[in-house]
Amino acid sequence: MNEITIALAKGRLAEKSIPLFERCGIDCSELKQQNRKLIFYDMKKKIRFILVKPTDVPTYVEYGVADIGIVGKDSLMEENKPLYEMLDLGFGKCTLCIAGFDVISNASITFANKRVATKYPNIARNYFSNKGETIDIIKLNGSVELGPLVGLADVILDIVESGMTLKANGLLILEEICSISARLVVNRVSLKTKGDTIQGLISNIKKNLEEC
Numbered sequence: 001m002n003e004i005t006i007a008l009a010k011g012r013l014a015e016k017s018i019p020l021f022e023r024c025g026i027d028c029s030e031l032k033q034q035n036r037k038l039i040f041y042d043m044k045k046k047i048r049f050i051l052v053k054p055t056d057v058p059t060y061v062e063y064g065v066a067d068i069g070i071v072g073k074d075s076l077m078e079e080n081k082p083l084y085e086m087l088d089l090g091f092g093k094c095t096l097c098i099a100g101f102d103v104i105s106n107a108s109i110t111f112a113n114k115r116v117a118t119k120y121p122n123i124a125r126n127y128f129s130n131k132g133e134t135i136d137i138i139k140l141n142g143s144v145e146l147g148p149l150v151g152l153a154d155v156i157l158d159i160v161e162s163g164m165t166l167k168a169n170g171l172l173i174l175e176e177i178c179s180i181s182a183r184l185v186v187n188r189v190s191l192k193t194k195g196d197t198i199q200g201l202i203s204n205i206k207k208n209l210e211e212c
Contacts, residue, residue, distance in 0.1 A: 007060040070182055
């Protein structure tokens with residue numbers, strides 16, 4: 001049996017992945033420990049987990065450091081790596097949106113001068129380009145909601161879960177782009193060289209998802 005390396009996005013997606021892997025019979029006891037380790041093993045199943053920044057998961061899988069990755073659809077869209085997207089895991093659900101102040105009171109915002117604050121410059125560029133709009137992209141890594149509040153941006157492009165942060169800051173969802181959730185992706189070469197092992201694990205995961 002080939003050893004499989006799985007890259008998990010740090011934070012909530014990794015936490016939500018653990019029960020799923022446990023239902024598949026994988027030992028996640030190391031993963032559940034509160035420490036600073038970044039690499040974990042189930043020696044019996046020959047599975048190695050690595051914890052990485054969410055935006056880095058596609059890169060680790062693309063280069064074959066990881067055979068499989070669990071990551072949000074937003075990161076996949078932004079990074080646009082040549083990976084096989086195998087499963088929608090159904091958790092980590094949110095919506096990718098354009099948000100800002102009431103569009104009626106923002107009549108001065110035109111196609112030519114719209115400033116968009118976002119953590120996702122590639123998604124923003126493609127989305128507005130497909131609408132025939134030219135925008136100025138302002139890349140932010142922190143709370144993008146602050147952009148319109150201080151006049152840095154006209155609108156934001158970001159993921160929205162409950163909408164409470166937007167509401168608390170007087171912002172509205174102006175457009176919904178697409179639904180986001182956790183996805184299982186696979187390295188293209190790994191699917192050929194470790195196909196039986198990977199497909200077996202995916203079938204096990206899919207079965208457990210359907211039973212939930």
